[in-house]
Amino acid sequence: MQPYEMSLAAAAQAIRQRRLSPVELTDSVLARLEQVEPRLQAFVTVTAQRARRAARRAEREIAAGRYRGPLHGIPMGLKDLIDVAGEATTASSRVRAGHRAASDSTVHARLTAAGAVLVGKTHTHEFAYGLTTPQTRNALFPDRIAGGSSGGSAVAVAAGAATFALGTDTGGSIRVPAALNGTVGLKPTYGLVLRHGVTSLSWSLDHVGPLTRTVEDAGLVLSALTGHDPRDPASLPPNAEPDARGLRIGVPRTYYFDRVDPDVEAAVRRAIAHLEELGAHLVDVDIPMTRYIQATQWGLMVPEATAYHERTLRAVPDLYQADVRVLLEAGELMPAGDYLRAQRARTLMRQEWARMLADVDVVAAPTVPLTAVPAGQESVTWADGTAESVSDAYVRLSAPANITGVPALTVPVGHDRAGLPIGMQLLGRPLAEAVLLRVGHAYERTRPVRTAAPCSGSPR
Amino acid sequence: MPALGPPEAARWAAHCGLPLPADRHDVVAATARHIHSVVSVLRELDFGDVPPAAAYRADGAHQEEEPLHAAL
Numbered sequence: 097m098q099p100y101e102m103s104l105a106a107a108a109q110a111i112r113q114r115r116l117s118p119v120e121l122t123d124s125v126l127a128r129l130e131q132v133e134p135r136l137q138a139f140v141t142v143t144a145q146r147a148r149r150a151a152r153r154a155e156r157e158i159a160a161g162r163y164r165g166p167l168h169g170i171p172m173g174l175k176d177l178i179d180v181a182g183e184a185t186t187a188s189s190r191v192r193a194g195h196r197a198a199s200d201s202t203v204h205a206r207l208t209a210a211g212a213v214l215v216g217k218t219h220t221h222e223f224a225y226g227l228t229t230p231q232t233r234n235a236l237f238p239d240r241i242a243g244g245s246s247g248g249s250a251v252a253v254a255a256g257a258a259t260f261a262l263g264t265d266t267g268g269s270i271r272v273p274a275a276l277n278g279t280v281g282l283k284p285t286y287g288l289v290l291r292h293g294v295t296s297l298s299w300s301l302d303h304v305g306p307l308t309r310t311v312e313d314a315g316l317v318l319s320a321l322t323g324h325d326p327r328d329p330a331s332l333p334p335n336a337e338p339d340a341r342g343l344r345i346g347v348p349r350t351y352y353f354d355r356v357d358p359d360v361e362a363a364v365r366r367a368i369a370h371l372e373e374l375g376a377h378l379v380d381v382d383i384p385m386t387r388y389i390q391a392t393q394w395g396l397m398v399p400e401a402t403a404y405h406e407r408t409l410r411a412v413p414d415l416y417q418a419d420v421r422v423l424l425e426a427g428e429l430m431p432a433g434d435y436l437r438a439q440r441a442r443t444l445m446r447q448e449w450a451r452m453l454a455d456v457d458v459v460a461a462p463t464v465p466l467t468a469v470p471a472g473q474e475s476v477t478w479a480d481g482t483a484e485s486v487s488d489a490y491v492r493l494s495a496p497a498n499i500t501g502v503p504a505l506t507v508p509v510g511h512d513r514a515g516l517p518i519g520m521q522l523l524g525r526p527l528a529e530a531v532l533l534r535v536g537h538a539y540e541r542t543r544p545v546r547t548a549a550p551c552s553g554s555p556r
Numbered sequence: 557m558p559a560l561g562p563p564e565a566a567r568w569a570a571h572c573g574l575p576l577p578a579d580r581h582d583v584v585a586a587t588a589r590h591i592h593s594v595v596s597v598l599r600e601l602d603f604g605d606v607p608p609a610a611a612y613r614a615d616g617a618h619q620e621e622e623p624l625h626a627a628l
Contacts, residue, residue: 286614395595426587428572437598439608501614525615
């Protein structure tokens with residue numbers, strides 16, 4: 097196994113035991129990045145020199161006995177909405193031409209303090225306002241979409257061009273590309289990971305979180321992001337026995353399995369059955385207020401996004417991509433009453449979800465209703481004859497966790513008949529990341545995930 | 557409620573301080589109509605005294621103690 101293929105946890109252990117140096121690991125990841133980047137286009141900027149400097153510093157510190165922890169010397173990518181002092185934060189947009197971040201985002205400062213090594217800034221759907229990331233190709237099948245908006249981060253991690261990455265998630269933008277590229281993605285509880293220095297799409301829905309190759313890795317990154325806390329939501333005992341005993345896992349009777357591709361449904365139901373074999377007790381649950389999920393998501397996101405872009409939409413409208421520009425313009429026409437109804441609906445939805453989550457520890461469901469579609473496909477027609485835009489389909493099962501703020505983790509659970517990855521979503525109570533990580537870790541320990549993607553050709 | 561046409565979209569946008577070029581009127585009106593069709597379903601809810609969740613704590617502190625009621 098090449099160093100770029102290693103999980104974060106495995107690389108960290110090798111570095112701590114001085115079987116692997118941060119310089120070797122970073123060189124391996126940068127070489128892999130150079131190899132796959134022309135085909136995948138995951139990065140806006142590659143910071144190779146900066147990375148090699150940081151890796152040498154990490155090597156010196158560790159040799160001198162100053163080991164900072166599991167992220168020390170680990171190469172990472174950051175979605176290009178996240179400020180790094182002195183670097184551009186382009187948001188993958190011409191609107192940001194000439195931008196330079198004056199200071200570090202909180203998350204970059206924390207990861208730097210933990211010793212992580214920045215290899216580059218990854219592509220986002222422009223300003224995170226979309227679900228495809230059209231600049232970037234799927235890590236496994238380059239004729240398929242990467243998903244978005246954190247498409248570059250998911251593809252970089254899946255392809256071995258970063259050992260982990262950060263993304264942002266407003267309506268599924270960590271979980272969707274993670275699922276479509278076969279990686280793990282964690283949207284933490286609203287407010288748990290600080291957003292200072294991260295470009296906003298929609299303040300009341302935005303979250304920052306990790307994309308990794310394993311659940312264990314996601315826990316390690318979350319620990320570094322949240323700092324020491326007695327309630328540490330990410331602590332996993334090393335080599336914990338795979339165990340879901342005593343946990344009550346809610347299986348949705350409504351919503352999450354409606355209009356879902358049969359291969360996706362079958363894979364997720366198999367994974368849920370496996371959790372039962374690991375000792376979990378399955379409980380049927382009814383998802384509340386499903387009729388109002390999309391309306392609430394849009395009622396919050398559309399006016400908040402338009403408000404963020406108020407000045408630039410007037411100053412340089414032609415610099416936005418067409419799909420983003422028209423949403424921002426149309427958002428100007430939304431009455432305040434619609435926004436307030438959405439905020440009041442959210443109050444009710446949070447209350448109803450809290451009631452549902454009082455009966456179960458975790459809800460297990462598909463992350464997205466369909467695998468990665470071919471680039472350019474704009475709509476999907478379901479077996480019941482209804483049609484839906486691809487973006488609406490990808491947001492549909494993610495939005496509840498953004499509206500309610502509950503944590504949500506996606507874990508790879510197999511492939512469809514074409515070989516495209518499928519993700520299972522685990523949703524939990526606010527600040528119960530540890531429970532999600534425990535369940536996800538138990539699953540992956542007994543159903544190991546594939547490491548760095550081979551970057552092959554077309555689906556079977 | 558009458559559907560929003562291109563001239564109304566242009567007038568509303570101008571009223572909001574966003575003058576739209578003529579070639580934007582149709583597409584902005586169509587997108588605004590679609591957004592309206594999605595969000596207007598919230599008008600079915602009788603919110604009673606339920607306040608907006610503009611600011612909240614995700615762990616539900618101070619809110620779960622006194623559940624809010626509304627006709628769903």
